[in-house]
Amino acid sequence: MEKILLTLWNESTLTSRPYVNFHELPLQTLWHKVLTIRYQRYQQATTHNAQYTPYCLSKFHAHRIEARQHQVQITSPTEGRIAENTPYSTRYHQVNLQTKSCTCYKYQQNDIPCTHTFALILRLNYLFPLVLLPQF
Numbered sequence: 001m002e003k004i005l006l007t008l009w010n011e012s013t014l015t016s017r018p019y020v021n022f023h024e025l026p027l028q029t030l031w032h033k034v035l036t037i038r039y040q041r042y043q044q045a046t047t048h049n050a051q052y053t054p055y056c057l058s059k060f061h062a063h064r065i066e067a068r069q070h071q072v073q074i075t076s077p078t079e080g081r082i083a084e085n086t087p088y089s090t091r092y093h094q095v096n097l098q099t100k101s102c103t104c105y106k107y108q109q110n111d112i113p114c115t116h117t118f119a120l121i122l123r124l125n126y127l128f129p130l131v132l133l134p135q136f
Helices: 001-014 028-047 054-067 108-110 117-122
Strands: 069-074 079-085 090-096
Touching: 001 090, 028 054, 069 090, 079 117, 090 117
Parallel strands: none
Antiparallel strands: 069 079, 079 090
């Protein structure tokens, strides 16, 4: 979602108008643009011949790198509590690999494992979470 908003921001600032007042844009317009981008990505994923799209693979790579910084407490063979250290505090997230869920809700939203999910997967010594991922 953040990447889509940044894409919209870049598109709007690089056009002929140097400044865009977001108060002038209706929220529905931004929502339709976000859904359009997500639909285009879905179309690309369904027509792609490989198991994963380049976008999905780039997300996997970025999440695996960031996941190494998290602290993991395993609560069961498929669940864990992840501590994410930020500059000002520590955030805790619950990950369940069986239900494919995380309390940050990014895994449920995109069907792409978030950094917290990758942290648990790496801690459980899975080589690559192919079993846990949908095909893109």
